[in-house]
Amino acid sequence: MSKEDGKLTIREVLFPLLTLAAIFITVAALWFLQRLLVPKYQRGVVEGSMIEEYYDSEEPHEVLFLGDCEVYENISTVALYRDYGISSYIRGSAQQLTWQSYYLLEDTLRYETPDVVVFSVLALKYGEPQSESYNRMTLDGMEWSLSKWNAIEASMTEDENMIDYIFPFLRYHSRWSELTATDFEHVFDKDRVTINGYYMRTDVLPEGPFPDPMPLADYTLPETSMEYLSRIVDLCRENDIELVLIKAPTLYPHWYDQWDEQVRDFAAANNVPYINYIYLRDQIDLDMSVDTYDAGLHLNLSGAEKFADYIGQYLVDNYDLTDYREVPEVAQMWQDDILFYDELRDAQNAELMQYGELRSWGANAIEN
């Protein structure tokens, strides 16, 4: 073939094809390396997997919880369903900051509109970005949207860059020497670590005494976090969502009376309920000699079921929620969640029987 003939030469045909192939191979290699190198959060520290799990949940969620470990470790979503038929999801993550909660609510509204949003107030004490590690655990799992972009912008610490979030490979390429078997096992898919956002622990470590709280010269809750709380109120109103503010019944980190008063004032001014469950530990029937797995910092399964039972009663008493146990299609989806929940409970209890401690979950499972 020749140019004179008006036909393409082999070279002219092959070059663009090979160029395309080279580009494809390069992009595929980068994609694979990124998948391999990013943290998987599958053993020990699983909190980085929580946010992305939401996108796989198929049930409708009439109640949405937002916040840090005070929600994702303390409230059993399965107990809410079993006891009341409440279909809920906890979009929780480690040290979730108030602006991250706001943008996670925005993100959730892209998929569904819950009837009730329950916001945990502990993070109101933070007015500035705190830690890259925590940021990553919350933000990397969000699907890309303007909400994610804005959440990153609001959350980045001084040393962080947007480009590292857009291309996580740039951030994590140095992990090649730290890769574990889990990284290879979960290159393409990850195991479920929560039940609709609830992180289960069945072990027991009784609550002990806490040190006296450190006195502060200024108890004013930061302007930034309070502003984002106002934005959560507004976003809920715009979408006809009822908002409930809660403080979990755990005592550490300390929740100062002065903070409590400011949240009460805010709640009253904005006509939203605020419930501090620290004052309701007896009514919840919490026995912190058996209902916590880490000396009172968080509830274990028995504590989380008690708290869910109590907060669930409040929710059905005050809001017009569907009993999804009576909706076969949704009930079937929940049966899968319950099955996983029961299996996870049994597996943890089996380890406790065998070793006297959990080895496949929590600190003992962290891979170095």
Place this chain on the structure above:
Amino acid sequence: MNKKFLSVMMASVMALSVVACASGDEDTAPVVLSGGQAAESVEGGNAASNPGETDEQAADAFVFTYNGTQIRMNAPADDIIAALGDGYTYFEAPSCAYEGMDKVYTYNSIVVRSYTMDGADYIASVELKDDTVATAEGIRIGSTEDDVRAAYGEDGTPGTSGIEYTMGDSFISFIFENGQVTAITYTAIVG
């Protein structure tokens, strides 16, 4: 054509290499990547060779002296805690997702708290519990608000319960009640 194709391939490989080495070996992954769990104890590290003495950064942070041991905010904690001796009660609480460990050492007259960063512990705060100890400027629990202003100046930041003075990566807080100091805390500014 072969040369052109090779060029494209080499450019691709080079791009990979450049990206992979962009930050060099000094780049560190988030703490979680190396395990997340706080170290029980870390030897030496950046601690001053003589933990009781301030180093060149001391002028950039408040220093409190207790039983001859100088405690600087954000200083490596292990040697300071060792120098303070065994007369304390201890409390620790892991942070969410094992990202660190809050440690609280309660002595007769002070409470020392530490935080974890990159596997090592650093001084987070010192709280003065009674009037047997005083700041370097002579302020103790029971001093008056006027004493504080005379010693530390008028340029502090007033809060709802007291006043704060910042020095470098630390601040000192005086909490008042009826014009008297009821609590004093030194706090590290972490970041």
